[in-house]
Amino acid sequence: MLRQVVAMDFYEVVRTRRSIRSYRPDPIPEDALNRVLEAARIAPSGSNRQPWRFIVVKDVGLKKRLVPACGNQGFIAEAPMVIVACGRAAPIDVSIAFTHLILAARAEGLGTCWIGSFDNEKVKEVLGIPEGFNVVAVTPLGYPAGEGFREPSSRKPLSEIVSLDGFK
Amino acid sequence: MLRQVVAMDFYEVVRTRRSIRSYRPDPIPEDALNRVLEAARIAPSGSNRQPWRFIVVKDVGLKKRLVPACGNQGFIAEAPMVIVACGRAAPIDVSIAFTHLILAARAEGLGTCWIGSFDNEKVKEVLGIPEGFNVVAVTPLGYPAGEGFREPSSRKPLSEIVSLDGFK
Numbered sequence: 274m275l276r277q278v279v280a281m282d283f284y285e286v287v288r289t290r291r292s293i294r295s296y297r298p299d300p301i302p303e304d305a306l307n308r309v310l311e312a313a314r315i316a317p318s319g320s321n322r323q324p325w326r327f328i329v330v331k332d333v334g335l336k337k338r339l340v341p342a343c344g345n346q347g348f349i350a351e352a353p354m355v356i357v358a359c360g361r362a363a364p365i366d367v368s369i370a371f372t373h374l375i376l377a378a379r380a381e382g383l384g385t386c387w388i389g390s391f392d393n394e395k396v397k398e399v400l401g402i403p404e405g406f407n408v409v410a411v412t413p414l415g416y417p418a419g420e421g422f423r424e425p426s427s428r429k430p431l432s433e434i435v436s437l438d439g440f441k
Numbered sequence: 442m443l444r445q446v447v448a449m450d451f452y453e454v455v456r457t458r459r460s461i462r463s464y465r466p467d468p469i470p471e472d473a474l475n476r477v478l479e480a481a482r483i484a485p486s487g488s489n490r491q492p493w494r495f496i497v498v499k500d501v502g503l504k505k506r507l508v509p510a511c512g513n514q515g516f517i518a519e520a521p522m523v524i525v526a527c528g529r530a531a532p533i534d535v536s537i538a539f540t541h542l543i544l545a546a547r548a549e550g551l552g553t554c555w556i557g558s559f560d561n562e563k564v565k566e567v568l569g570i571p572e573g574f575n576v577v578a579v580t581p582l583g584y585p586a587g588e589g590f591r592e593p594s595s596r597k598p599l600s601e602i603v604s605l606d607g608f609k
Contacts (some may be wrong), residue, residue: 281450287544315596330603377451380452428489433493434495
């Protein structure tokens with residue numbers, strides 16, 4: 274059997290990533306999941322400390338319990354998996370790895386939606402995350418349902434967010 | 442004149458990115474810089490607030506003043522540019538955009554080194570960053586000097602950083 278070769282241009286990945294809020298229940302092939310996690314694994318971090326942990330939530334009961342802990346966004350439990358990233362006192366490092374994961378998912382044709390608004394203590398309780406760790410980000414992971422290409426949400430022009438040789 | 446087409450596979454970008462600590466002084470083509478900044482511009486953020494600002498530092502005197510504000514890492518001033526990202530109380534959002542920028546630089550053959558250790562107040566003073574904003578990340582940007590491919594630094598195996606249905 275031929276191994277499927279995945280290749281998507283970097284800028285195509287960045288340009289076509291969308292926050293997906295509706296998912297098909299179809300399972301995620303193990304090799305695709307592994308590539309997505311591997312992209313997070315090799316991310317850079319301060320002093321290469323790699324202060325991250327990723328919890329893959331497939332259990333239906335646990336997924337449902339995450340919904341009220343994540344602002345009652347019910348679509349979270351639609352996806353076949355939810356990924357919860359946590360870390361020790363280094364949210365920026367965990368964010369770098371999670372950004373790799375979000376983009377790699379897009380390269381696999383998988384949808385994500387970075388959930389940054391959640392109840393840290395509730396998510397920790399649902400997943401048994403110990404003291405000393407905090408939740409940094411949550412995303413459902415699965416194949417997008419419904420419409421195909423969607424226009425990107427609007428962004429400020431470069432002229433508003435970039436300045437030369439000082440804050441202007 | 443033909444417009445140069447840039448294309449690098451997403452996973453190749455992620456796998457071959459390195460922290461670069463030695464730079465050639467060669468200038469960065471404007472279209473490459475624009476693609477790198479554009480990748481940051483279109484990053485996702487909480488409620489699409491885009492709470493980021495990017496300062497492109499080309500001035501030699503300013504670059505030199507950034508060195509002591511960034512842990513005396515002299516290679517920062519070797520690069521033709523330094524990019525400083527700051528934001529209002531949303532370091533995770535700024536980190537997402539900065540991760541896009543770091544990866545896009547790699548797609549362009551440009552080197553970066555995410556500097557997370559700096560004196561926030563000193564960098565703010567050098568660049569005139571106003572109250573209410575904080576520096577989130579700094580990187581030199583330029584073509585790598587010296588050696589070509591370098592082995593990646595070591596990473597924990599997936600089995601140490603990933604668990605299923607709970608923190609294990």
